[in-house]
Amino acid sequence: MRTALFLLLAAMIPGQALAANQVALDNNVFVERVTTDAQGKQKILLEEPKVVVPGDRLVFVLSYRNAGAQPADKFVITNPMPSAVQFADAGDTRPLVSVDGGKQWGLLSDLSIPMNDGARRAAQPADVTHVRWAFAKPIPVGGAGKLMFRGVVK
Amino acid sequence: MMKAPVGGAKHQLLPSCSIFALLAAFALPMQAEAAGTRAGSTISNTASASFDTGGGTTTVDSNRVDLLVDELLDVTVDSSNPADVPTTPGATGQLLTFSVTNNGNGVEAFGLTTIANAGGDNYDPVVTQIYLDNGDGIFDASTDTLYTAGANDPSLNPDQSITVFVLATTPGTVVDGNRGIVSLVAAAKTGTGAPGYSFAGQGEGGGDAVVGSTGADGQDAGAFVVAAATVTLVKSAVVSNSLGTTDPIPGAVITYTIVATVAGSGSVSGLAVTDNIPVDTSYVPGSITLGGIGLSDAADADAGDYNGTRINVGLGTVAGGQTRTVTFRTRIN
Numbered sequence: 001m002r003t004a005l006f007l008l009l010a011a012m013i014p015g016q017a018l019a020a021n022q023v024a025l026d027n028n029v030f031v032e033r034v035t036t037d038a039q040g041k042q043k044i045l046l047e048e049p050k051v052v053v054p055g056d057r058l059v060f061v062l063s064y065r066n067a068g069a070q071p072a073d074k075f076v077i078t079n080p081m082p083s084a085v086q087f088a089d090a091g092d093t094r095p096l097v098s099v100d101g102g103k104q105w106g107l108l109s110d111l112s113i114p115m116n117d118g119a120r121r122a123a124q125p126a127d128v129t130h131v132r133w134a135f136a137k138p139i140p141v142g143g144a145g146k147l148m149f150r151g152v153v154k
Numbered sequence: 155m156m157k158a159p160v161g162g163a164k165h166q167l168l169p170s171c172s173i174f175a176l177l178a179a180f181a182l183p184m185q186a187e188a189a190g191t192r193a194g195s196t197i198s199n200t201a202s203a204s205f206d207t208g209g210g211t212t213t214v215d216s217n218r219v220d221l222l223v224d225e226l227l228d229v230t231v232d233s234s235n236p237a238d239v240p241t242t243p244g245a246t247g248q249l250l251t252f253s254v255t256n257n258g259n260g261v262e263a264f265g266l267t268t269i270a271n272a273g274g275d276n277y278d279p280v281v282t283q284i285y286l287d288n289g290d291g292i293f294d295a296s297t298d299t300l301y302t303a304g305a306n307d308p309s310l311n312p313d314q315s316i317t318v319f320v321l322a323t324t325p326g327t328v329v330d331g332n333r334g335i336v337s338l339v340a341a342a343k344t345g346t347g348a349p350g351y352s353f354a355g356q357g358e359g360g361g362d363a364v365v366g367s368t369g370a371d372g373q374d375a376g377a378f379v380v381a382a383a384t385v386t387l388v389k390s391a392v393v394s395n396s397l398g399t400t401d402p403i404p405g406a407v408i409t410y411t412i413v414a415t416v417a418g419s420g421s422v423s424g425l426a427v428t429d430n431i432p433v434d435t436s437y438v439p440g441s442i443t444l445g446g447i448g449l450s451d452a453a454d455a456d457a458g459d460y461n462g463t464r465i466n467v468g469l470g471t472v473a474g475g476q477t478r479t480v481t482f483r484t485r486i487n
Contacts (some may be wrong), residue, residue: 025203027216052188053226053364054259061286062201062216072205079201079315084223086190109212139205 022068023139026075032057032150036088058085065144077147078102087128097129099123100153103120105132189312193225193260194359225260225355225357227342228366231374238333240380241279242420244326248279249293250376252318252338256310258366260358263343264307266301268336269321269373276332279322279378284338287317307343322378330382330418330474341371381420383474388413398445404486407438412480414469421473427480430464435484442467443481 018048022094031049036042046059062079066072081087086153087097099113131149191197201216234251236251256262264412268281284301285293286308298319301308308316320336344363345353347370357363390413395406402408412429416422431437431444442449442458444467449458457468458480 021165021205022207022212023205023214025214025216026221027199027201029199029219029221029381049221051222051361053224053366055226058221059212060199060201064203068207070207072207072210074202075205077201077203078197082197082199083198084195085199124166 001112022066023072023075024065024067026063026065028061028063030059030061032059032127033147039100042122044143045061046111052153054153055071057088058151058153060101062147063144064139064147066139066141071138071140073138075139076132078130078132079149080130081151084154085151087125087131088150088152089125090131090147093149094135094148095147095149096132096134097123099127102131105130156436170369175374179307186214186325189257190226190259191223192290192312192359193223193258193357194361194395195223197221197223201233203435214421216402222361223239223259224352224361225262225344225359225363226258226366227262227344227346227363227370228257228344228368229262229264229339229340230255230257230368231372233338233374233376235376238377240420241324241334241378243324243328243380245324246282248322248324248378250320250322250336250338250375250378251293252320252374253315253341254308254310254318254338257368258342258370259312260363261309262358264340265303265307265342265343267303267339268335269339270322270334272335272337272375275335275377276348277325277328277334277380279324279334279336281320281322281336282323285319287319291317293384309400315341320376324378328380330380330381330384330420332380334378334380335371336377337375339371339373344370346370381418382409382464383416383418383420383472385422385423385472386417388415388416389429391432402486406486408435408484408486410482410484414472414475414478414480416476417471418474421471423471424470425472426466426476427469427478428464429482431484434487435465436487438483438485440484444469 031052033047034042035045037074062077064077077148097108098105099111112120113123114125115122127132133147169254186354198218200218202211202213204211212416232253234253243463255265266284270278270281285298286301288297320338322336344356347365349365349367351365351367353363355362390411392409393400393402393406395403412427414427437460439451439482442465444457449456451460453459459466465482469478472478
């Protein structure tokens with residue numbers, strides 16, 4: 001009898017978790033393949049890769065959607081950079097980034113890196129450890145969007 | 155600490171087509187990078203979102219995307235001889251040094267070949283052996299490994315280099331100033347081809363092996379230049395006698411002058427001038443000179459000697475463009 005109760009509770013917990021997941025976040029990674037046609041014009045194809053090689057340019061696309069019944073306030077999306085990927089840019093999505101493993105955040109142009117001699121140098125894209133978008137306004141019910149950033153396979 | 159408005163992104167729906175147009179605007183050429191992420195490793199990406207719908211902060215994770223890193227096949231060959239290596243006609247064991255570097259991201263074996271007949275030079279060196287260095291960078295046939303194609307193709311880790319020695323024979327027919335070029339070619343054993351071509355399932359770690367920007371083969375040229383020298387000897391004689399004439403009468407003294415001229419960009423080593431004393435004449439003791447300086451007749455520290463039948467003057471190594479003048483005297487019997 002007691003076992004059956006546990007089973008029932010166990011079955012209920014994922015249900016509760018699901019109810020809280022009012023926001024769906026979908027992660028897609030594409031690779032930019034540059035091809036040159038007979039006229040010497042470069043064409044960029046986005047492919048969904050199974051495999052990549054060093055030097056490949058990856059495009060990370062994050063799609064979010066508020067599927068719940070309430071607006072989602074203080075909405076923040078965070079993407080730690082995979083260690084084998086060097087951050088390149090984030091188009092015009094103006095993310096906050098961290099260059100110290102997620103301790104401090106800011107626009108890349110505002111951040112700096114301490115050097116051995118005690119001075120600081122301006123942070124470069126290669127220094128980025130985390131990318132984050134913090135939304136000023138709540139995501140309304142049904143609201144959705146996409147964010148992107150690019151990186152290069154180290 | 156979050157500075158929400160500063161980094162705030164638009165939360166309007168961004169149509170995907172605009173993103174893709176944006177991507178196109180950022181076209182950058184693919185750059186070949188040395189080694190990089192090891193073949194067979196997995197790149198995983200997961201994002202998370204946090205938000206508040208009135209009941210406190212909730213965090214959700216995205217799906218995880220896993221990408222397998224394929225093996226990139228890249229190799230470069232560099233000549234280690236900054237300038238042409240001097241050689242001489244007919245010389246054997248003439249050495250060119252190269253380094254072969256695995257620029258790929260997996261362990262790869264490379265086949266080595268040479269090209270000596272590509273043109274652009276005056277002669278074709280005859281490649282006799284290829285040796286793999288033991289790590290000290292100095293050629294030594296007793297400690298380095300003789301390379302046999304297919305038997306001991308060097309296997310290199312990502313970013314690892316090996317020094318390769320190419321030994322060649324210089325044909326005897328070459329002349330001073332001739333150049334002979336030898337290129338060393340290294341090709342990935344997995345395969346070569348156009349950049350981007352892939353060998354399914356043949357990469358380290360189970361992925362594909364993809365030809366990198368080098369085409370998975372590389373080559374570089376080293377060159378020999380023939381530094382030969384030729385020797386010409388000109389001998390002249392002047393007779394003087396007690397009569398004050400140049401008649402070769404008995405008792406007259408003949409002064410012989412031998413001028414050795416070395417021409418060419420090389421040098422001659424072990425050069426010696428030897429001359430027999432003509433019959434019916436007698437050597438005048440102590441009469442040998444080299445460059446106007448007297449030499450003793452004994453076989454001793456100085457370069458000249460007389461052994462009873464001939465004079466000999468050792469000139470040692472003489473560079474092209476120089477002359478040596480030897481004189482000695484005899485008396486007509």
